[in-house]
Amino acid sequence: MAGSIAITVEGGIARLVLTNPERRNAISSTMWRALSAFAHDAPRRSDIRVAVLRGAGDLAFSGGADISDFDTARSDASGAQSYDDLVEQACSALEGLPFPTVAFVRGACVGAGAALAASCDMRIAGDDAFFAIPAARLGLGYDPRGMARVLRTFGSQGARQLFFTADRLPAPRAHALGAVDLLAPAEEAEALADRTLARIAENAPLTLKAAKLAIRASESGAPPLLAEAKRATALANGSADYREGRQAFAEKRAPRFSGA
Structure with missing residues (x-):
């Protein structure tokens, strides 16, 4: 199966590059599984404070699902459901990472x-970036779990525009x-993205984790997530990093956070 996810970690930043240039970085089943594997392993690593996803080159973040999968993995309703489950597993796993994630988008994001x-x-x-969801040009039903994600990100009017017209949504819009x-x-x-990633990586990891959990808990209202967010907040407030942050502020220097 074509395509791969190139992963490097340096300076607290994990860089995941969708690499399938002959297909505008289309995402194959193999690549979805690689994303899930990264999301499974990454929480145990202490050297990652933020992750960025991008496409190889500047022409496309991704042209969408690799259509070479369609005749095998998505040839009927049952196959389409299994494929949707594969996509949902990867997307949900990325959403659940304990550190911030950033998509850097140039060109097509389809x-x-x-x-x-x-x-x-x-x-x-x-x-130069644009977003598009051409499901209506393919006669493809869109998984409600994925629709909820689009709604959270683009809002109801953006989702309507993306799905009803199947046209491009330019990055300025x-x-x-x-x-x-x-x-x-x-x-x-790219320079803006690099500055933003470096800024995030400098910040206290336990605070980032607690903030991400609190945001997700507030959005979902799920009691288990709210309880987890409360525990993460208490952990940050009792951490050595909190003491270091206070001391650095008093000494007028940049803090040196360890994640403990």
């Missing part, structure tokens, strides 16, 4: 690529809708 970008906590885009957090001219977008 179909399953848009779903993957919507699974991240933040989206940074160049003004997505930015106006709140789906893109930071927007820059194409030639400046």
